[in-house]
Amino acid sequence: xxxxxxxxxxxxxxxxxxxxxxxxxxxxxxxxxxxxxxxxxxxxxxxxxxxxxxxxxxxxxxxxxxxxxxxxxxxxxxxxxxxxxxxxxxxxxxxxxxxxxxxxxxxxxxxxxxxxxxxxxxxxxxxxxxxxxxxxxxxxxxxxxxxxxxxxxxxxxxxxxxxxxxxxxxxxxxxxxxxxxxxxxxxxxxxxxxxxxxxxxxxxxxxxxxxxxxxxxxxxxxxxxxxxxxxxxxxxxxxxxxxxxxxxxxxxxxxxxxxxxxxxxxxxxxxxxxxxxxxxxxxxxxxxxxxxxxxxxxxxxxxxxxxxxxxxxxxxxxxxxxxxxxxxxxxxxxxxxxxxxxxxxxxxxxxxxxxxxxxxxxxxxxxxxxxxxxxxxxxxxxxxxxxxxxxxx
Amino acid sequence: xxxxxxxxxxxxxxxxxxxxxxxxxxxxxxxxxxxxxxxxxxxxxxxxxxxxxxxxxxxxxxxxxxxxxxxxxxxxxxxxxxxxxxxxxxxxxxxxxxxxxxxxxxxxxxxxxxxxxxxxxxxxxxxxxxxxxxxxxxxxxxxxxxxxxxxxxxxxxxxxxxxxxxxxxxxxxxxxxxxxxxxxxxxxxxxxxxxxxxxxxxxxxxxxxxxxxxxxxxxxxxxxxxxxxxxxxxxxxxxxxxxxxxxxxxxxxxxxxxxxxxxxxxxxxxxxxxxxxxxxxxxxxxxxxxxxxxxxxxxxxxxxxxxxxxxxxxxxxxxxxxxxxxxxxxxxxxxxxxxxxxxxxxx
Numbered sequence: 001x002x003x004x005x006x007x008x009x010x011x012x013x014x015x016x017x018x019x020x021x022x023x024x025x026x027x028x029x030x031x032x033x034x035x036x037x038x039x040x041x042x043x044x045x046x047x048x049x050x051x052x053x054x055x056x057x058x059x060x061x062x063x064x065x066x067x068x069x070x071x072x073x074x075x076x077x078x079x080x081x082x083x084x085x086x087x088x089x090x091x092x093x094x095x096x097x098x099x100x101x102x103x104x105x106x107x108x109x110x111x112x113x114x115x116x117x118x119x120x121x122x123x124x125x126x127x128x129x130x131x132x133x134x135x136x137x138x139x140x141x142x143x144x145x146x147x148x149x150x151x152x153x154x155x156x157x158x159x160x161x162x163x164x165x166x167x168x169x170x171x172x173x174x175x176x177x178x179x180x181x182x183x184x185x186x187x188x189x190x191x192x193x194x195x196x197x198x199x200x201x202x203x204x205x206x207x208x209x210x211x212x213x214x215x216x217x218x219x220x221x222x223x224x225x226x227x228x229x230x231x232x233x234x235x236x237x238x239x240x241x242x243x244x245x246x247x248x249x250x251x252x253x254x255x256x257x258x259x260x261x262x263x264x265x266x267x268x269x270x271x272x273x274x275x276x277x278x279x280x281x282x283x284x285x286x287x288x289x290x291x292x293x294x295x296x297x298x299x300x301x302x303x304x305x306x307x308x309x310x311x312x313x314x315x316x317x318x319x320x321x322x323x324x325x326x327x328x329x330x331x332x333x334x335x336x337x338x339x340x341x342x343x344x345x346x347x348x349x350x351x352x353x354x355x356x357x358x359x360x361x362x363x364x365x366x367x368x369x370x371x372x373x374x375x376x377x378x379x380x381x382x383x384x385x386x387x388x389x390x391x392x393x
Numbered sequence: 394x395x396x397x398x399x400x401x402x403x404x405x406x407x408x409x410x411x412x413x414x415x416x417x418x419x420x421x422x423x424x425x426x427x428x429x430x431x432x433x434x435x436x437x438x439x440x441x442x443x444x445x446x447x448x449x450x451x452x453x454x455x456x457x458x459x460x461x462x463x464x465x466x467x468x469x470x471x472x473x474x475x476x477x478x479x480x481x482x483x484x485x486x487x488x489x490x491x492x493x494x495x496x497x498x499x500x501x502x503x504x505x506x507x508x509x510x511x512x513x514x515x516x517x518x519x520x521x522x523x524x525x526x527x528x529x530x531x532x533x534x535x536x537x538x539x540x541x542x543x544x545x546x547x548x549x550x551x552x553x554x555x556x557x558x559x560x561x562x563x564x565x566x567x568x569x570x571x572x573x574x575x576x577x578x579x580x581x582x583x584x585x586x587x588x589x590x591x592x593x594x595x596x597x598x599x600x601x602x603x604x605x606x607x608x609x610x611x612x613x614x615x616x617x618x619x620x621x622x623x624x625x626x627x628x629x630x631x632x633x634x635x636x637x638x639x640x641x642x643x644x645x646x647x648x649x650x651x652x653x654x655x656x657x658x659x660x661x662x663x664x665x666x667x668x669x670x671x672x673x674x675x676x677x678x679x680x681x682x683x684x685x686x687x688x689x690x691x692x693x694x695x696x697x698x699x700x701x702x703x704x705x706x707x708x709x710x711x712x713x714x715x716x717x718x719x720x721x722x723x724x725x726x727x728x729x730x731x732x733x734x735x736x737x738x739x740x
Contacts, residue, residue, distance in 0.1 A: 042700035054697050080682055081700035086636065086643070087443060091679060094563070095436040114549070114638045122561065136546060179536065181545040181642055 038079030038106040039089035049310035056314025110134035127340035145337035150282035157190035183233020275377035283312035293354020438563040447671035453624020459661035461617040462597030467524035469648035475629025480548040490553035501626020509618025547640030660723025669722035
């Protein structure tokens, strides 16, 4: 019997490594195709969203190609995993843009969007969107070739505040955020905005992003006794713990969150303590059977099981990219950052096929529209709690 | 087969490259480094620069952990200090970029000395915890000293400029980052031919004996921390010019573990180990992506489905190295060299 010794094993490992260095399969750009590049986090802390985003984008590409493509050109999604690390995301960007003729790109984080911005400006050939709703990116002067397929975090708070101001004028609020760039993003601007709207932010609580024991924070919340508590900078934990402890203390505050905390499957697993949790959602949920949502019907046919909110984000981002490319080509212009962004900004009262319940416009770098949803633990579903709220600039 | 290498002087005995073969190979390596930017595309140049930055930092950590025996999990924080120093000097003072990179090293070295003070009393895991605590404190400073660090949003760094030439692309930065890293690696290799380097090794092998031999422990341990942090600071400074944005999240704790893994996989207490370890840790995850590419035609949705497997394979490769080659990649190189030295005889 042949047995491998240590050197042979190490040699094989080294050989495998070397062999993998030679790209045997390279997706060369075919003529007449539009390539959407993507630095997508399929592993790491943000993988839950990345996998859904990839599925959403792939499905948009599939549906568009089945319908004949864009101006006769097929769409193709070329992406790689980034593990949600900025240096890997940049590596993927460099690799994909070297191998493909890319004019549309999806980035995975605020950090990546900020890092790659100078390169986007230097090239001037790519329009980028991504998973970040960072308010800093919603600045067309500084980020001329980027956009986000939804409201930025400050706008998400503004939508929540608008709802609160209407539901309970003069309400007392507490903001709870994680001690991260993501968590701190909308806080300062939203405190100011709440004041302008006659709402009273009685306390701000900052927690570590991975906080587990939140008993001291819940005591602070009890002292503040707000009508509404808005979380930001988390996906799920420590929200259920916060809510369970607050309920045990008899607090009547209503808990709210922003987009990345609004996935239905997350709250369905939490069960009873999740009942009544509200938040802002820029898109309809997968299970929404509204008659004016034909795209959702198609998605359900493609994928019979529930698709997370990241799916809708990916789908709509690809749709807006596709629309920008369509308008650019229809105008007889070449695809580059400037023409694509101009085409994107020309989108006015655009029908998303029901992904968003109202026609949308992209006046700057964001789509400032959202709706308040509330979780119903008995039905295990997020249900609309308001009509669509479009922010006026 | 090489019969022997005659060394007629002590200087020759201490030489870094003692044989003609070594000098020839070094010449080939240097020629390749010079030619690389003209032959590689933007993706590989980007990776080359990233490897060079990581080599600089890993070499620093190897001085501290591999040669002096002081375990540190604060390398990422020291890099962050360097990156913020560059961002501050570039944005607020406007000094030349080479000076900024030097300042990054010096400021980090100063912070390293402060963090190293507990090393006289504690070592091993306890010191590792102390360096983690220092990282947490530094992270707090980065987040809250808004006037200098820009708070959670961080600082955008203007591109480095050299006689009016903007160094913004990986191609241009290659000519800065790679030479600096080469100089640093050369410096580290030379360090262990001096009294200071040998004192570090003596401390690592048995600190009490080293003190009995007349090596002041505090001074040399702090010196090791200062040198290691200097390397990290310079690496962080280059990182800042490379990525052009520095935020508190640019250097997470996982980065410190990355560098510790790099020096262990490469080979603790060897300079070549730092180089190989940093290259391994940076490049292997990228190379594994090509395997996913290969499988794409036969495996539907390979990118999404196989990415987690790729991460597992990378982890398994590290474990394999630790199990089958505990002395790291440096030992594999040594064995390969020995094979050729003795060829056609077997070791």
